[in-house]
Amino acid sequence: MAEINMLQAINDALSIALESDENSILFGEDVGHFGGVFRATSGLQDKFGRDRCFNTPLTEQGIAGFANGLASNGMVAIAEIQFADYIFPAFDQIVNETAKFRYRSGNEFNVGGVTFRTPYGGGIAGGHYHSQSPEAYFTHTAGLKVVVPRNAYQAKGLLLASIRDPNPVIFFEPKRLYRANIAEVPDGDYEIELGKAEVVRQGSDITLVAWGAQVEIIEKAADMAAKKGISCEIVDLRTLSPWDVDTLAASVKKTGRLLINHEAPLTGGFAGEISATIQEECFLHLESPIARVCGLDTPYPLIHEKEYMPDALKTFEAIKATVNF
């Protein structure tokens, strides 16, 4: 076990993936010799050669379509989209093709070997084109899995599971934690099962749920609440599609309250889906309305980023309001 950061953990996972399956290929803008703008793919071209780790021309649409083609013919395609904000040029290939390849061909063909990795999220003074959390567009699309790790340990295990999962996966990497999060990460090969949430902390008064970089935020809020005598249970969803209803519902049945936190705007965000489902599953157990602490319904601002963020203080306020409802 070594203490490494999330970029190193991702690099390690990619290296293991390429080593353990010679059909796997890694590509994207600047990922070759340079190692990607965040350096997640450093050294991999030297190790695996230019045929298996390379720069593509600057076209996300091309990258996604190329990944689909590779995977439809038996390869494992690991594609990097440089920023999640730039996944939209690839939207048609991902939403209409990647997601529906298996369904529309009656499983004559599938692109289960595709994994798109992409850095998402704000808190880095990146303004509205380097900060978005576009997960909800993809959770709305049947046929895709959507995975978001919260730390270096998860990043490695979930990425390996994503690459090897027989379904296409979009893997959102919280870029503000890339270097900030350092964790103990096992050296060898391991996977964390997709579709399973993790109960990060036990509690009795309210369940807080988030994923990726926001888990740290709800943990902080829970610490603040603890000082007021409120006991929070914390659930990290880890996979948004398909998401682990059972684990969350069991937690809400125990605590009787739920707060959902995400960075993406409130309206149409994934919190709405969670909230509706938990309301169905736990109606008779709920002691207060389900709370959502999310981004505003605006593009991601630059100068008012701090104000925009669903931070720990806002979460703390919402915890108190929910518990005292």
Next chain:
Amino acid sequence: MSNATSDNETVHRVSFLDRESVNIPILKILQADGTVYDNAVMPVIDEALAHRIYDTCVFTRVLDERMLGAQRQGRISFYMTCTGEEASIIGSTASLDDGDVILAQYREHAAIRYRGFTTEQFMNQLFSNEKDLGKGRQMPIHYGSAELNYQTISSPLATQIPQATGVGYSFKMQGKRNIAICYFGEGAASEGDFHAGLNMAAVLKSPTIFFCRNNGYAISTPTSEQYCGNGIASRGPGYGIHTIRVDGNDMLAVLAATQQARAYAVENHSPVLIEAMTYRLGAHSSSDDPSGYRSKDEEAKWQQHDPVKRFKLWMINKGWLTESQDAEMYERYRKEILAELKVAEKLPMSMLDTIIEDVYDTPPPRLKQQLKDLKKHLKKYPDSYPNSKGRL
């Protein structure tokens, strides 16, 4: 003549076209020593125009040097230079009418400067203060001004290319003798939007100049990993677009090509593609370190083709500029930029209310409610939100 096959020469043995089949000459007018090639056909230029061009060159050089320094001191968060590409950008902008609309990529601040963007306006954008025309919403270098017909920069690459086609077409519909000009890098030319934009412009006959700055790299990716054909210019004829390749470090060549491209676009209601062969002398941005992907020797070689020096020598040869005047210009801009920088960095940010402005023409009730809730929260914890503290 909708289908040209009937005019084609026929052959009876398989023979393919390849990249060598397309031979694209490069226009050069000005030599490295500041003299003009024999027989070169000069652009339209007089002393006043030459001075306006050179003034923009000097301003841009100083701005880039100063602001990169300011970024390193932590005074601004991000910066991008156009160092090495001044001739491509200024030579082309200087060939336009002020009513022509510019849609730039992000490295073309020399163009908005040429149009009259003031030093103060640059600083307000770079420091995201309350006087920034873009209300502090975008990262540094995303300039824009309706008054100067320079559309605000958007970070997603190549999106401005089909938009330029639409702007050009709108001028045709409005019966105006104006055009759109669209700048982009050779990297952005790989995006689907590039192909869509050029094809539509050709088919719909949109008076638009597509100006590719082929500067050798897209972040770390060299052109050899970006495309295999004969540059970007070779695509023009493929779409049926009038095309020229110029030495992008040669102010006079860029000026000549763009002057004629503009005349052609206006007269024929048609697009033109210009590929300027140049070099990105600086890093991609302040977050990038080019030593990871290119050699110092390569950079040094391109320093010899410095477009600003070459144009300066020409001005000196003409008797339009002296070394001491030149040095005085640099000094004046250094002082001016530093003075404006100090003012701009002290100005406050926009009021919090702007957070919900311009999402729609007027904020819907839900957004107003979100702002109200937010303000209530900020009043409770003012110290945790220094930007809005005491300014709600």
